[in-house]
Structures are given as C-alpha cells and as structure tokens.
Amino acid sequence: MVLPSAHHPACRQLIQRGFMRPPLLPFLFSSLASLLLSAAAGAHAADTAELVVKGTIRPSACLASFPGNSVIDFGTIKSEPLLKERFKDLPSQRVDMRISCDGPTKIAVKAVDNREATREKDIPGIDAGDNFGLGLYRGKSIGGYAVRVATAVADGQSVGILGRPNGSAAWSSNALRGLRQDGSQISFGTGNTPVAFSELITGLDISAKLSRVAYQLLADDIQLDGSISIEMLYL
Missing domain, CATH: 2.60.40.1090 (Fimbrial-type adhesion domain)
Incomplete structure (x- = not known):
C-alpha cells in the first residue's frame, strides 16, 4: 500500500487548516501502516483448519x-x-x-x-x-x-x-x-x-x-x- 506524502494537495489543505502538523505526519503514517499490517496478518491467520487425530489403545480382554x-x-x-x-x-x-x-x-x-x-x-x-x-x-x-x-x-x-x-x-x-x-x-x-x-x-x-x-x-x-x-x- 502507498501512503500519500505531505505534499499531496489533500494533505496540504489539512495542514493549512491546522488539522495536521508536519511533525505528526511520520508518526501518523507509521501507526497507520502498523494497523494495516496487523489487520493483514490477522486475516491471514484466520485461514486455517484443524485436523484432530484421536483413538484409544486398549489391551485385549x-x-x-x-x-x-x-x-x-x-x-x-x-x-x-x-x-x-x-x-x-x-x-x-x-x-x-x-x-x-x-x-x-x-x-x-x-x-x-x-x-x-x-x-x-x-x-x-x-x-x-x-x-x-x-x-x-x-x-x-x-x-x-x-x-x-x-x-x-x-x-x-x-x-x-x-x-x-x-x-x-x-x-x-x-x-x-x-x-x-x-x-x-x-x-x-x-x-x-x-x-x-x-x-x-x-x-x-x-x-x-x-x-x-x-x-x-x-x-x-x-x-x-x-x-x-x-x-x-x-x-
């Protein structure tokens, strides 16, 4: 996934309006990337199936x-x-x-x-x-x-x-x-x-x-x- 840079028009508008500050952008992008990676990993882990092998060993009576x-x-x-x-x-x-x-x-x-x-x-x-x-x-x-x-x-x-x-x-x-x-x-x-x-x-x-x-x-x-x-x- 490619994240927008601070020079993107939408980001510049948010900065000008005070919603985003350049010093916070690296932290925001890093956190967002971590969440996306975690979600992707969780979705992959859910694609599993369990095989159970059971039985009883019993001596002849x-x-x-x-x-x-x-x-x-x-x-x-x-x-x-x-x-x-x-x-x-x-x-x-x-x-x-x-x-x-x-x-x-x-x-x-x-x-x-x-x-x-x-x-x-x-x-x-x-x-x-x-x-x-x-x-x-x-x-x-x-x-x-x-x-x-x-x-x-x-x-x-x-x-x-x-x-x-x-x-x-x-x-x-x-x-x-x-x-x-x-x-x-x-x-x-x-x-x-x-x-x-x-x-x-x-x-x-x-x-x-x-x-x-x-x-x-x-x-x-x-x-x-x-x-x-x-x-x-x-x-």
Whole structure:
C-alpha cells in the first residue's frame, strides 16, 4: 500500500487548516501502516483448519468361565462315626475352565481362597500351599481340598503347564500343576515360556479330604462350603 506524502494537495489543505502538523505526519503514517499490517496478518491467520487425530489403545480382554458348571457337588456323604483315619478321601471331580480373549494374549492365573479362615493346615497328601478351606462345623475345620491343573489346550494345541512362586519373574515347568493359596501363579506355554492364545480350555481336578471331626461330631447336616476366586494377570 502507498501512503500519500505531505505534499499531496489533500494533505496540504489539512495542514493549512491546522488539522495536521508536519511533525505528526511520520508518526501518523507509521501507526497507520502498523494497523494495516496487523489487520493483514490477522486475516491471514484466520485461514486455517484443524485436523484432530484421536483413538484409544486398549489391551485385549480375557474372560474366564466354566462351560459346564462352576459348582462342584459331592452330593450326600454318609457319616462314619467310627472312622479311625484323621481324614477321609472324597472321589476326585473334574471341571473344565475356558479362558476367552479378544486376541492372542499371554496370561497367568492364580487362586484366592475365599474360605481361608476355615482351612485345615495339616492334611496328609495335600501340600499346605495347595490346601483350600471347606468350611467349619461347630467351629472346627471340616477339611480341605486341592485343585490341580490337569490339561490345557490353547487354540486347539496342547500346551504345557508353567508355574512360578509369588514374587518371582521366572517360569518353570510345574510338575505339581496345582493352584495354590499362597499367591503362586500358573501359566500355559512351551518349555519355560508362556504363549499367547485367544482361547484356552483347561481341565481342573478337585480332590477333597474330610476331617474325622466332621464325622464324629455329626448331629445334623454339614454343608461343604469351599470357594475360590480365579484371578487372571496379563503378562
């Protein structure tokens, strides 16, 4: 833009009439130029468009379920008041557990004993760490049970059972294959390495032993009251 000089006829008339003074002209022209440049810059900055990129990164989710039944029912057990052994074995039962994931995922599982306060701590044939509570009868422990991971099939392929103690980072082939109430974890894989899967079917064997106390003090029905929660951890 070209600004008029002080010698322009219109400017001379303004000067003669006292509206403009020569010393003020440079300041006036400078201010006017600044305003015009600012307006031009503002008009240019308004010619923009914003592109927003959004999304959510979410890990694959897994769900554990029991396709048949999540309740292990030993049925009606006849009392034996003259039982001499400290514990009586109940027939072993098996239940299948299915773990389904949105996509291939490495996981571990651990058990939490919801009846830990009723646990019998010294049962022959059941390691103390594998022993889960079965409930109380007249304030005394009924007995205990163990849960052994018998088989595992991941996405149609047989896989090994791995284990690691609570707080350990290293996996190893778990010969005992037992869920434990001490925070130890079970995983599924080859060698000593967990594998990712979308679906896994595992067979759980439940072995229970009843205390002699439950038989000898029997005056009414005793309800077995074992309960564990299976927790999944993403690796």
